[in-house]
Each structure stands twice: as C-alpha cells, then as structure tokens.
Amino acid sequence: MEEWIGGIWDRWITQTARRDHPEAAVHLKDIEKTIGVLFRALGGDAGLRVAAAADTTHGARRRLLERIAGVHERTAHAALDMETLRLPPRIAVFPAPTFNRDLYIWLAAVAGSAGPALAGKYAGEWIVRNQFAAWVTLQRYPGLMPRYRRLVDALLAERIAPEKLPEDEAAQERAVRQALVEPGTVTELPPLTRHKAKPLQPVPLWLYPAPPSVAAPRKKDPQPGEAEDNEQPKEQQAENKRYQANRDELPENESPMILMWRAESIFSWAEYLRVNRALDEDENPDAGRAAESLDQLTVADGEQRVASKVRFDLDLPSAAADDLLVGPGIPLPEWDWKRRVMKPDFCRLQTMVAREAEPQPLPERLRRHARKLKNQFAALAPVRRWQKAQPEGTEIDVDACVRIYADRLAGWHFSGAGAYLNHRPTERDLACLVLADLSLSTDAHANDEQRVIDVIRDSLMLFGEALSATGDQFGFYGFSSLKRNFVRFHEIKPFDRPLDAVARGRIAALKPGYYTRIGAAVRRSIQLLEMVPANRRLMIILSDGKPHDIDLYEGRYGIEDTRMALIEAREAGIKPFCVTIDREGAGYLPHLFGPAGYTIVRKPEDLPDRLPLLYAQLTGNA
Amino acid sequence: MTAQQNDLPFYEPAGNEIDLFEHAHRNHLPVLIKGPTGVGKTRFVAYMAAKLNLPLYTVACHDDLTAADLVGRHLIGDGATYWSDGPLTRAVREGGICYLDEVVEARKDTTVVIHPLADHRRVLPIDRTGEVLHAPDNFMLVVSYNPGYQNFLKGMKPSTRQRFLALRFDFPDAAREEAVLIGETGCDEMTAKRLVSIGRSLRALKDVDLEEVASTRLLVYAAILIRDGMDTVEACRASLVEALTDDLEVAAALDEVVLATFGR
Ligand SMILES: Nc1ncnc2c1ncn2[C@@H]1O[C@H](COP(=O)(O)OP(=O)(O)OP(=O)(O)O)[C@@H](O)[C@H]1O
Ligand SMILES: [Mg+2]
Numbered sequence: 001m002e003e004w005i006g007g008i009w010d011r012w013i014t015q016t017a018r019r020d021h022p023e024a025a026v027h028l029k030d031i032e033k034t035i036g037v038l039f040r041a042l043g044g045d046a047g048l049r050v051a052a053a054a055d056t057t058h059g060a061r062r063r064l065l066e067r068i069a070g071v072h073e074r075t076a077h078a079a080l081d082m083e084t085l086r087l088p089p090r091i092a093v094f095p096a097p098t099f100n101r102d103l104y105i106w107l108a109a110v111a112g113s114a115g116p117a118l119a120g121k122y123a124g125e126w127i128v129r130n131q132f133a134a135w136v137t138l139q140r141y142p143g144l145m146p147r148y149r150r151l152v153d154a155l156l157a158e159r160i161a162p163e164k165l166p167e168d169e170a171a172q173e174r175a176v177r178q179a180l181v182e183p184g185t186v187t188e189l190p191p192l193t194r195h196k197a198k199p200l201q202p203v204p205l206w207l208y209p210a211p212p213s214v215a216a217p218r219k220k221d222p223q224p225g226e227a228e229d230n231e232q233p234k235e236q237q238a239e240n241k242r243y244q245a246n247r248d249e250l251p252e253n254e255s256p257m258i259l260m261w262r263a264e265s266i267f268s269w270a271e272y273l274r275v276n277r278a279l280d281e282d283e284n285p286d287a288g289r290a291a292e293s294l295d296q297l298t299v300a301d302g303e304q305r306v307a308s309k310v311r312f313d314l315d316l317p318s319a320a321a322d323d324l325l326v327g328p329g330i331p332l333p334e335w336d337w338k339r340r341v342m343k344p345d346f347c348r349l350q351t352m353v354a355r356e357a358e359p360q361p362l363p364e365r366l367r368r369h370a371r372k373l374k375n376q377f378a379a380l381a382p383v384r385r386w387q388k389a390q391p392e393g394t395e396i397d398v399d400a401c402v403r404i405y406a407d408r409l410a411g412w413h414f415s416g417a418g419a420y421l422n423h424r425p426t427e428r429d430l431a432c433l434v435l436a437d438l439s440l441s442t443d444a445h446a447n448d449e450q451r452v453i454d455v456i457r458d459s460l461m462l463f464g465e466a467l468s469a470t471g472d473q474f475g476f477y478g479f480s481s482l483k484r485n486f487v488r489f490h491e492i493k494p495f496d497r498p499l500d501a502v503a504r505g506r507i508a509a510l511k512p513g514y515y516t517r518i519g520a521a522v523r524r525s526i527q528l529l530e531m532v533p534a535n536r537r538l539m540i541i542l543s544d545g546k547p548h549d550i551d552l553y554e555g556r557y558g559i560e561d562t563r564m565a566l567i568e569a570r571e572a573g574i575k576p577f578c579v580t581i582d583r584e585g586a587g588y589l590p591h592l593f594g595p596a597g598y599t600i601v602r603k604p605e606d607l608p609d610r611l612p613l614l615y616a617q618l619t620g621n622a
Numbered sequence: 623m624t625a626q627q628n629d630l631p632f633y634e635p636a637g638n639e640i641d642l643f644e645h646a647h648r649n650h651l652p653v654l655i656k657g658p659t660g661v662g663k664t665r666f667v668a669y670m671a672a673k674l675n676l677p678l679y680t681v682a683c684h685d686d687l688t689a690a691d692l693v694g695r696h697l698i699g700d701g702a703t704y705w706s707d708g709p710l711t712r713a714v715r716e717g718g719i720c721y722l723d724e725v726v727e728a729r730k731d732t733t734v735v736i737h738p739l740a741d742h743r744r745v746l747p748i749d750r751t752g753e754v755l756h757a758p759d760n761f762m763l764v765v766s767y768n769p770g771y772q773n774f775l776k777g778m779k780p781s782t783r784q785r786f787l788a789l790r791f792d793f794p795d796a797a798r799e800e801a802v803l804i805g806e807t808g809c810d811e812m813t814a815k816r817l818v819s820i821g822r823s824l825r826a827l828k829d830v831d832l833e834e835v836a837s838t839r840l841l842v843y844a845a846i847l848i849r850d851g852m853d854t855v856e857a858c859r860a861s862l863v864e865a866l867t868d869d870l871e872v873a874a875a876l877d878e879v880v881l882a883t884f885g886r
Binding site: 595 | 686688690695696697698702703704705750751816819823824826827829830831832833871872874875876878879880881882883884885
C-alpha cells in the first residue's frame with residue numbers, strides 16, 4: 001500500500017514539477033535534415049555535421065518542487081565548434097510544439113549566420129558573444145525578429161523570476177533577461193558573490209561553449225559564470241590557454257563589445273576566431289591521442305558503438321591467421337584540410353585476399369531471388385532512341401523522305417541522307433566498382449537475425465548476379481583500416497574475372513573488423529577504375545559513410561579527406577555514389593556526395609533489393 | 623523573331639559586356655556567351671540587337687537540330703518546288719544577329735555550316751542550291767551555352783570554341799541583382815533586397831543540398847507575384863522553393879529561409 005501511494009506521489013510530483021512540456025516536445029531526429037539545410041543556407045559551413053548534444057548537469061537553481069522530484073538537473077546545450085553543431089536531442093521548453101520547433105530554427109539560424117563569432121569558448125565573454133550573434137542574425141535575417149520576440153517572451157515566462165532569487169543570482173538573471181530582450185546592451189555577466197550561489201539557469205536560445213572534444217563522460221562542462229577550476233584535464237587546459245592567447249592578439253583597446261557594434265568589423269572579428277582555431281594541430285598522432293579517441297567511443301554521443309569490442313579488435317590477428325597480403329603496400333596521399341595540403345605517401349594500402357575462402361555456389365536461399373533479378377536485368381534494355389535520317393531502319397522517316405523528294409524535284413540529287421528511322425540501343429560501355437565498408441561497425445545488428453555484414457554479403461551476391469546479366473564490367477572490393485599504414489583493401493571480384501565460385505567464396509568469407517579510412521580506399525578504387533576501358537565509370541560505396549580511424553582520421557579531418565578523394569574521383573570522370581544504411585551519418589553525406597549522390601536505406605534488410613534497383617536508375621539513361 | 627526597334631528592352635549590365643559586344647560587331651567577330659540558366663544571356667542579346675538596330679534571329683538548339691534546319695530546305699507547292707531559307711541563311715542574306723541558344727545541344731553536323739561563317743571567311747555555302755553567301759557587315763553570329771548542363775559527351779569542340787570571343791555570365795552581385803528586380807518588375811527596394819538575400823542563401827546550397835540553384839529569372843518571378851499582391855511567403859514558395867527541390871525536408875528548410883527573411 002505504502003509502495004503504491006509512493007508510486008502515485010512520485011508520478012504526481014514529477015509531473016507537477018516538470019517545467020518542460022513533454023507533450024509538446026519536438027525531436028531533433030525529425031527535423032535534423034531541415035535544420036542542416038537551413039544552417040548551411042544561412043551561411044553555415046557545409047562540412048559541419050548536426051548532432052545531438054549530450055545532457056550535462058547545469059547545477060542551476062531549480063524550483064523547490066523540481067528539486068523534490070529530481071527533475072531538471074540536467075539539460076542539453078546547443079553548441080558549435082569547428083566540426084559539429086550540437087543541438088538538444090529534444091526540445092520541450094515551451095507548451096506549444098511550434099515554439100519548440102521555432103527554437104530549433106532559431107538555434108540553426110544563429111549558428112549559421114553568426115557561427116564563427118561563437119566558435120571560441122570564452123566563458124567570460126559568453127554573454128557578449130551570444131548577444132552579438134543574436135544581433136548579427138537579426139540584422140541579416142530581419143524576418144526572424146517576430147519569432148525571436150515570441151521566443152524571448154515565452155522563455156522569460158518559463159524562467160524563475162529575479163525577485164525570487166538571492167541578490168547575486170538575481171543580478172545575473174536580470175542581465176540575461178536584458179541581453180535577451182535587447183541584444184547588445186549587456187557588457188558583462190555580474191559575478192556571483194556568495195560561495196553557495198548557483199550558476200545561471202540554462203538559456204536555451206543561446207549557444208554554449210562546445211564541450212571539450214574528448215570529454216570524460218561525467219565531467220561538467222565549463223559553465224558560464226562559473227569560476228574556472230584547475231583540475232581540468234591537460235588537454236583542456238591547453239585549449240584554454242590557446243584562447244587566452246587569442247585574446248591577446250585582438251587589437252588593444254578594442255573589447256569585443258566595441259568591435260561588436262561596428263558593422264564592418266563583424267567579419268574581421270569572425271576571421272580572428274577562424275584563423276586562430278585553425279592552429280589547432282595534431283599531425284603526429286600518438287598513442288595518447290588514439291586512446292582518447294577510443295574513450296570518445298564510450299561517450300554517450302548518439303554514436304552507438306561497442307567500445308569493448310573496439311578495444312578487443314585492436315589486436316591484429318597473427319600474420320598466419322590474417323588474410324593473405326598481395327604484393328607490397330601501395331602508397332597513397334591524404335588531404336590535410338587545416339593546412340590545405342595533400343600529404344603525399346601518407347597512407348599505405350595493402351591489397352588482401354581471403355585466406356580460407358572455399359569456392360561456393362550461390363546459397364540456396366538466394367537462388368530464386370537471383371533468377372528474378374537476372375531476368376529483370378537482362379530485359380532492362382539500355383535506353384533506345386529513334387535516330388532520324390538513317391540509311392536503314394524499321395520505320396520510314398517521313399520528314400526525310402519529303403526533304404529528299406523536294407530536293408530531287410528541285411534538281412538536287414546528291415542527298416546522302418537516309419530515309420528511315422532506326423530504333424537503336426545506345427551502347428552502355430560502363431564499368432562499376434563496388435566498394436564495401438568492412439569496418440567493425442558492420443558487426444552491428446541490422447535486425448534480429450542479421451548483422452550489417454550479413455546484409456552486405458547477400459547484397460553483393462545478388463548484385464553480382466544482376467550485374468552479370470547486364471554485361472557491364474564490374475569489380476567488388478572491400479576495405480577497412482588500422483591507422484594510416486595499414487589500409488586493408490580486400491579484392492573480392494576483380495574486373496578481369498567473372499563472378500564465379502571463387503568470388504562467391506570470398507564474399508562469404510568477408511568479416512568485419514577495424515576502422516574506416518574511406519579516402520585511401522576511394523583513391524585506390526579510382527586507380528582501378530581508370531585501368532578499365534570504359535566510357536562511363538561508376539563507384540558505388542556501401543558504407544555508413546562515417547570516416548573514422550584511430551589516429552587523426554576522425555571528425556572533420558576524415559570528412560574533408562573523404563570529400564577530397566571524391567572530388568578526385570569526379571575529376572577522373574567517375575561518378576561516386578554512396579549507399580548508406582546509417583541514419584546518423586546522414587548529416588554530412590550531402591557535403592561529401594552532393595544532393596543526388598547518395599541514398600539512405602533505412603531498413604538494412606532492404607539493401608539486397610534496393611541495390612540492383614538503384615543501379616538500374618543510376619545507369620538507366622546511359 | 624525580329625526585335626522591335628526603338629524601344630530598348632531592359633538590361634542591367636554587369637561590366638563591360640555591352641562595350642565588348644559593340645567592338646565585336648564592328649570588327650565582324652562572333653561571340654559566345656556562357657553561363658548558368660536565367661542570368662540574362664538571352665536578354666542581353668535582345669538588348670544588343672535593339673541597341674545596334676539589328677534584326678534578331680533566335681534558334682533554340684536541340685539534339686535533333688541539323689545543319690539543314692539552320693540553312694533551309696526545299697518545299698513543294700503548286701507542282702513546283704521552291705527553296706525556303708532557314709534562320710541562319712536569312713540572317714546572312716538580310717543582315718542581323720543570328721543567335722544559336724544552347725548551341726551544344728545541336729547535332730554535330732551543324733558545325734559544318736558554323737565554321738566557315740565564324741572565321742575570317744564569313745561565308746555560308748548552301749550545297750542544295752549551289753549558292754555561296756557572303757555575310758554582310760552587319761551580320762553577326764552569337765551562340766550561348768550553359769556549362770553546367772554540358773555532359774562530357776557534349777562538350778564543344780576546341781575548333782568551334784576557338785572561333786568565338788567568349789563572355790562569361792554569372793549570378794549577378796547583390797546590388798546588380800536588386801537593380802534587375804526593380805528594373806524588371808518595379809517592385810520596391812525592400813522586396814528586392816530581401817529576394818536577393820534569399821537567392822544568395824539558396825545559392826550557398828549548390829551541390830550540397832540543391833542540384834540547381836535560384837536563377838535571377840526565378841527571383842523575377844517571385845517579385846512579379848509579390849508586386850501583384852500575392853503573399854510574400856506564398857509567392858516565394860511557388861517561384862523558388864518548389865521550383866528548386868522535390869525533397870520535403872529540403873523544401874521545409876527553404877521555406878524557413880524565406881521566413882527568416884520576410885518574417886511573420
Ligand atoms: N542583367 C539583366 N538585366 C535585366 N534582366 C535580367 C538580367 N539578368 C536576368 N534578367 C531577368 O532574368 C530573366 C531571364 O534571363 P534570360 O532569359 O536572359 O536568361 P538566360 O541566361 O538566357 O537563361 P537560359 O540559359 O535558361 O536561357 C529575364 O527575363 C530578365 O527578367
Ligand atoms: Mg536563354
């Protein structure tokens with residue numbers, strides 16, 4: 001009985017105390033794409049990805065009821081750094097969904113139009129920076145004004161009023177309110193004077209300092225207005241120092257506040273931040289860095305990976321157990337986006353073939369499907385078109401006949417033109433390379449019975465049957481990597497061999513492992529495609545599209561290298577196309593592949609069906 | 623097909639293109655204009671034709687267009703045949719500007735008739751009638767194409783390309799595009815500024831989220847609808863958003879760009 005009452009009480013108090021409005025919540029995943037496009041349209045950097053921000057403890061004052069119920073001690077802040085625009089995974093600040101949606105829109109607009117001004121992490125200037133950003137945004141997009149007003153009014157109603165706060169906290173709250181209502185009028189956040197004073201209540205309209213990229217999961221973010229403590233990890237201290245240095249480089253006597261109101265300096269100020277951030281260099285990835293990246297995998301970041309597995313797989317199999325290496329490694333360059341240079345011979349790619357791949361027939365369960373595909377693809381005639389004035393053909397070309405007749409009557413007899421319409425298939429002359437991601441992420445479960453790798457295997461088996469029916473030239477390759485010196489490139493079905501029992505055996509022997517250095521694999525694929533005599537070349541990449549390796553190849557670095565490799569492909573006349581089965585990566589796929597250069601297969605088990613279809617679409621008007 | 627003389631169509635220049643065109647005309651040199659869709663190529667040629675007081679013969683090229691379509695053909699009538707000039711021949715006979723729009727679309731054999739006209743010879747041989755026409759001083763050949771569409775099979779041969787003076791047209795800068803909108807539609811300055819700002823935001827999405835971006839032409843459409851009293855946001859949706867994408871989520875974002883500029 002007591003328990004029962006306790007349960008009811010608990011539910012009641014939690015619901016009553018909630019200051020957010022779950023029934024009106026808007027989720028990031030539902031408007032992620034729209035937010036991304038808007039961010040870019042208003043000036044945001046296309047190389048950034050939009051991701052969900054992790055919850056952090058804000059430590060701010062809560063209402064009595066909230067404290068009793070234990071709600072609202074954590075919140076997810078919006079933040080922007082050089083790689084990611086982080087937004088709360090869900091917004092339920094306001095009682096009306098349109099307001100919550102508008103808050104997402106506002107955050108994307110601020111990040112896009114005033115982003116560089118916000119990229120720094122100066123705790124003390126945070127309030128100035130955000131006013132500046134709001135001001136710039138409203139200047140550039142005056143249409144946002146009514147919405148901004150609505151949001152501010154609604155937000156003020158949701159916040160604890162200054163009258164109910166102790167003096168020092170009230171002063172801060174008043175400053176924030178004024179900064180929100182009239183951006184540009186508040187020069188600093190008044191300091192907290194009492195030892196036990198609580199930090200500011202979260203301000204959801206503002207962007208917060210980005211969390212350190214390698215955060216220990218439970219470490220609090222540096223809070224605005226909070227005294228800096230000295231127990232920060234070394235890395236973070238270094239970062240703070242860097243920002244300190246940046247500040248010293250600002251012209252003297254010009255506080256950001258002054259710069260702020262001189263319209264022409266807006267961009268120069270933004271430039272400061274950009275340039276200084278670019279100094280953030282780490283070109284010699286050491287063990288520490290790699291370990292940090294691993295830690296990052298354990299951070300709840302919306303990127304679900306199994307950290308323990310990753311660690312486990314770091315040990316290479318003994319040479320005797322690993323796949324056979326073919327030939328010496330192939331040196332390949334890599335793009336350093338910060339320095340904007342191509343680093344020659346930076347990677348070494350090793351071609352490999354499976355060691356224990358028994359030749360295999362097509363698995364029984366796929367046979368019916370394969371037969372169907374084969375028929376479809378054989379019937380999928382390359383585009384035909386009527387050619388006019390041909391010397392022979394199936395139909396009379398009336399126009400040409402009249403013309404010839406008229407020419408004759410006029411005494412002109414030399415017309416070499418034919419008088420027929422001919423329906424001829426145009427030649428395909430096409431080569432297609434399929435590059436499959438075999439990294440450890442393909443070990444994840446696609447559904448109850450299959451892992452992603454199983455789906456990839458089936459897809460390759462079936463796609464191979466379909467391709468054989470078209471007569472197009474094709475090759476299958478797979479890749480993974482373990483740092484830059486060991487990019488593993490698996491030869492599954494080279495262009496010059498048929499899809500036979502050996503190739504099927506290799507498909508069946510594919511196993512997941514290691515990481516995803518896409519750039520190097522794409523560069524090797526370009527070389528291979530260029531060796532095939534064909535008019536048109538297509539590269540289909542089966543991957544979650546997320547570049548990642550345990551040295552410096554991650555985040556923006558990996559994305560930009562991949563992008564550069566894809567540009568190289570296009571320059572070589574190759575059309576790259578990405579088929580991804582990961583929703584999470586979708587944010588930057590447009591940046592890498594362009595608007596019509598990728599597709600997302602939401603249900604992995606659809607891949608075997610989708611792939612041949614896609615190919616038909618891609619090559620249909622060859 | 624002949625542009626009206628006397629009243630000049632509205633054209634807002636980008637730089638020295640008017641001057642260059644006049645030099646070309648004076649010195650009997652052909653001109654090639656390249657640039658994305660809807661940035662004023664056709665308008666410029668119409669303007670120049672009127673300014674130089676020349677008739678304008680425009681041919682929109684397509685992949686079934688042959689040399690014979692340009693030159694002319696025999697027609698049958700009343701038991702006899704007679705020769706009918708094609709647009710190119712008429713321009714050469716009577717003088718004027720022959721404008722081949724989207725010239726890379728035309729069949730390859732058209733180059734046979736273009737080449738002798740576009741170099742110092744300035745002749746048009748008509749094999750069917752045995753004539754060789756010499757172009758008069760006021761004949762001018764102008765071609766245009768859009769490098770974006772060109773697929774790699776359909777490039778322009780260097781031997782054709784190198785017979786023309788080339789002019790590049792691009793999206794105008796903000797001030798000029800505003801002037802175009804105001805001059806073309808008579809909309810107010812604020813509307814023009816905002817439309818141009820939207821256009822520029824959308825152009826930032828090229829090749830990432832959009833395959834084609836907003837041309838000046840589309841902005842002109844939006845300005846026309848707004849001037850006609852249509853709700854600004856609705857006008858932009860019809861003329862810009864839906865014209866540029868079929869993807870619902872992208873369209874939602876473009877709508878937001880419009881809202882961020884015009885507001886509600
Ligand atoms: N500089 C300009 N001056 C006046 N009007 C312009 C100018 N640029 C664009 N426009 C407007 O844009 C419209 C489209 O221009 P136009 O038809 O000349 O484009 P285009 O470059 O020929 O495009 P396409 O390659 O699609 O044929 C014009 O009707 C006009 O309203
Ligand atoms: Mg035109």
